[in-house]
Amino acid sequence: MTKRHCTCGAEADVRRGTRRGADGRDEIVYRMTCPVRGQLGPAIALEGRDETTAIAEAVAAWNEMIARRRPLQA
Numbered sequence: 001m002t003k004r005h006c007t008c009g010a011e012a013d014v015r016r017g018t019r020r021g022a023d024g025r026d027e028i029v030y031r032m033t034c035p036v037r038g039q040l041g042p043a044i045a046l047e048g049r050d051e052t053t054a055i056a057e058a059v060a061a062w063n064e065m066i067a068r069r070r071p072l073q074a
Helices: 051-069
Strands: 013-020 026-033
Touching: 013 051, 026 051
Parallel strands: none
Antiparallel strands: 013 026
């Protein structure tokens, strides 16, 4: 899947991180991050998915987010 560039033009990277869930447990999430501006894509939880699927969903969510911000470049 092709990753869209950030709104600043930089190539974003997929990052693995953790976040605290509503139940107090830490969960693993994947999200796209711009190395220049620090813009974050939606967090996709690993729970219930394999790593490849979670990464693909994070890229798709990033692409959708960028497309909404730059609709003329879709």
